[in-house]
Amino acid sequence: MREKRRAELAVLRVVSMAGQTGGTVDLMHLRGTLTLSDDDLSDALKRLIDEHLIQSLKSGERLASLHQIRAAALADITHETPPPLKSETVKQAVICISPEDIEGFIARTMVRESALVAGILDGAIERMRTDGSLTLLAAIVRGLDTGSIGDTVERWLPHLDRLGIPSTQATMVAMLAVANTEPFIEEKLQAHFDAARLLRDMIHHDHRQALINHLEPQLSTLLTEEPNWRAVTALLAGLFGAPLSPSLEICLAKLQPDLLAMPLEEAVELLETTGLVEPKLARIWVNEVGQASLLERLTHEIPWVSSVEFRNEPEGYAVCANIFYISDRIQSDIHEDVVSLCRKIFAFAPSADLVVSSAISPDGVPVEIGGIPVATKRIPRANLPAEALPTRNKRWIAAVAQRVSSNGMSQYLAESKRLLDALIPLLEKLIDGVVRGKAKTQILDRLGTIHDASRNLTRPPDPETISGKKSATGVSDLQNILNYCSANLLRGLIELPERAAASYALATDILTQIDKASIEEPWMLIGAAPSVVGTTSRDRRAG
Secondary structure (H helix, E strand, O other): OHHHHHHHHHHHHHHHHHHOOOOOEEHHHHHHHHOOOHHHHHHHHHHHHHOOOOEEEOOOOEEEOOOHHHHHHHHHHOOOOOOOOHHHHHHHHHHHEOHHHHHHHHHHHHHHOHHHHHHHHHHHHHHHHHHOOHHHHHHHHHHHHHHHHHHHHHHHOHHHHHHOOOHHHHHHHHHHHHOOOOOOOHHHHHHHHHHHHHHHHOOOOOOHHHHHHHHHHHHHHHHHOOOOHHHHHHHHHHOOOOOOOHHHHHHHHOOOOOOOOOOHHHHHHHHHHHHHHOHHHHHHHHHHHOHHHHHHHHHHHOOOEOOOEEEEEOOEEEEEOOEEOOOOOOOOOHHHHHHHHHHHHHHHOOOOOEEEEEEEOOOOOEOEEOOEEOOEEEEEHHHOOOOHHHHHHHHHHHHHHHHHOOOOHHHHHHHHHHHHHHHHHHHHHHHHHHHHOOOOHHHHHHHHHHHHHHOOOOOOOOHHHHOOOOOOOOOOHHHHHHHHHHHHHHHHHHOOOOOHHHHHHHHHHHHHHHHHHHHHOOHHHHOOOOHHHHOOHHHHHHO
16 A cells, blocks of 8 residues: 555656646656556556546546646645655656646746756756657757746846836836847936846856757757758757857758758748857858759749849848739738848848848839838848747746736736725825815825835736747736826826816826726626726716
8 A cells, every 4th residue: 555655646746746837747758757567557546536636638648737726735745755856856747748838847847946957957858868859859948948037037126126116117127128228218217227237137047058968969860860940940949049069050060951942931930040049050051052042932932022132232231122012902911021021031141231122013113102112121130030039038028027927817906906996085085175175195195005006016927928929018907097097197187277188188098998908807807897997988987
């Protein structure tokens, strides 16, 4: 019986470790990692499932926790008396976790407990040696990068309080940092630029290179076998920001991607990503097949593209091509067509510094409407980077958004409701006092407290933001409502009638945002919306 309980604990430890980040465990990998017989593993699973500690998914092929909070508690409980250490279980979890969950597991585990990085790396090395692929390695390095970013952000955030920057502005500071924005309006934004500089200068522990160094012999084998070029592109994108080792550069340079035969978009993605990570490598690959042959593909495979030519411009060496604008019916978004062509030209001409392109009429003249060109572009290479650059920048912004936001949507909505329910009666009393000429300072003090709280109310990022697919910058409607009603509205009341027109326009915008919040926010999570949000705009305007 004791032996069976040991098997159950071993399974529970691994599944809970994966489950606290929402990951699932592959049953076959788990069996091999724990070296359990089929009978012992089956008995352990039956009992754990019957006791509602884990669940079986996908016809028994995957194991998962019932809930992330429960999984986190079980992971802690099952490691109260080591051995094994958490780092050993994390290693096992990396070996066993489902491929589609490995990126998120690594990133979230690193943020939860940065001390477990060694176990993650050991598990990743073992997983690659037994079940490795370029696609899996790309997911692992993305997870390591996201986790390292989260750790850096965690160490940076305390500096915002010292600089007097509210949580609601943290993502804006992150955007200034990743874009390396030159300071402007320094009399108001000096603290923001100081914080951005701190984030750029913060020591960043990047573990991707250490993993690649351990896997170089196997990686060389994976790359020299018939490679999946989309996987190569994903791997290079995942490595963006980390220096490539000399041996990996040599291995990649020996590859001979058939850029003339592979699908056009696949070739463009491969070359533009390679040009971002290691420009010299992109030039080697292009020279092997011939730049002229690649550029000819554009005129043959993209409708209405002119011939490509090169010339020297003040900004540098320029590559030029145009698109003939024939008809709105077949070219519904000519502006996007021109930008897309610029991107492809840059990929196939890695030595160019500038791309020049226009939408032109059949007689070769740039198309204009009212004297304004419809689509004329003159873009330096730095202004049209491969997708890997903005995606990684968004990961930095998302990491900040995750750490300054509420723990969940329910908490965010509950705090918003509390502040709004406290705000409305105070506003009614204040407006009544202003009309009577007897405004009370105590009310202003209490409104100031609500205003300060609204500066730290941040909306949890959605999955697309966390993954880097969209930016986390911006302020939610609820934040705007609270901020305006506890500050700008008061200034407008005090300065009437001089600011009457501006105050009316702002109030109209806030009413629109209230209507939007009443429809789009999931108020059912906390039972009911605040009274101001539940009221119709007609009632509010009448009031």
